[in-house]
Amino acid sequence: MRRYYRRLWAHFGPQHWWPGDTRFEVILGALLTQNTSWRNAEMALGNLRRRRLLSPRKLGCLSAVQLSRLLRPSGYYRQKTRTVRSFLRYLEKRCAGSLNRLFRQPTPSLRTELLSLPGVGPETADSILLYAGQRPVFVIDGYTRRVLDRHGLAPAAAGYAELQHLFQNSLPPDPALYNEYHALLVAVGKTYCHRQQPNCPACPLGVELENRHARG
Ligand code: SF4
Incomplete structure (x- = not known):
């Protein structure tokens, strides 16, 4: 896991995640x-930013109809409004x-509470914990x-928790490292590890894949 990280970092450099002030x-x-894509989410955030609504209290004063109009560019906007x-x-x-106060809570109980909210799954809860709460x-x-599967690092049917443990058991509990590593995996996925035709010869992880194949 550390070697993969080093290769990705050497190739892409710091990703400066998460975008948000x-x-x-x-x-x-x-x-x-x-x-949806980040571009669409950013358009909805732009609607809120232009109207100076980016605070919990101001946003909480909007009706569902008002909010859903502003969130429309993000797709599935009715569900996201809820x-x-x-x-x-x-x-x-x-x-x-x-x-x-929210982030004064211990990570496990905060995670459980976030997961209990409608429309919040593990990836979203963990993004909030890591990128807004600086939790490891x-x-x-x-x-x-996709990267783990193609490199044979985890079974294709592995669940979210299993994959998360794979990283968390191999790396120190460092939020800055987890932040950068996740952003780098997104970068390699978008640039090289396409769903249909991965560009392994140009990918910084191509050597790792070759080594794994060579080892059988
Ligand atoms: S593009 Fe190829 S080498 Fe790069 S991460 Fe995907 S499978 Fe691995």
Whole structure:
């Protein structure tokens, strides 16, 4: 895992994730980028930013209809409106609207609470924990699965928790490292490890794949 990281970092350099000026923006970005590209999520965030609505209290004052209009560019906007509103309700009820209070909770209980919100799955909860909360929680996404699968590092049918343990058991619990590693896996997935035709000869992990094949 460390060698893969070193190769990716040497090739791509720092990725400066997560794009977002505040913890709240990062959380909204994690909720809005589900099942869509970051570009679409960013358009919805831009709608909120232009209207100076990027705070829990201001957003909480909008009706569902008002919010859904602003979130429309992110796709699945009705569902995302419900998700964002349920997060805002939870934040208000549990933490009096304070992100400081939210992130004062221990990681396991906070993760459980985030996962109990409608529309929040493990990848989204862990993105919030890692990128907004600086917790040492590795985020598993489709690109990560693809790379691990193609390199024979994990069974194709491995579940989210199994893949997460694979990283967390091999690496020190360092949020900055997990942040960068996840971003680098996304970079390699987007640039080389395409679903249909992976460009292994040009990929920085091509050597690793060759070595694995050579070892049989
Ligand atoms: S493109 Fe090839 S070498 Fe690169 S990560 Fe995907 S399978 Fe591995």
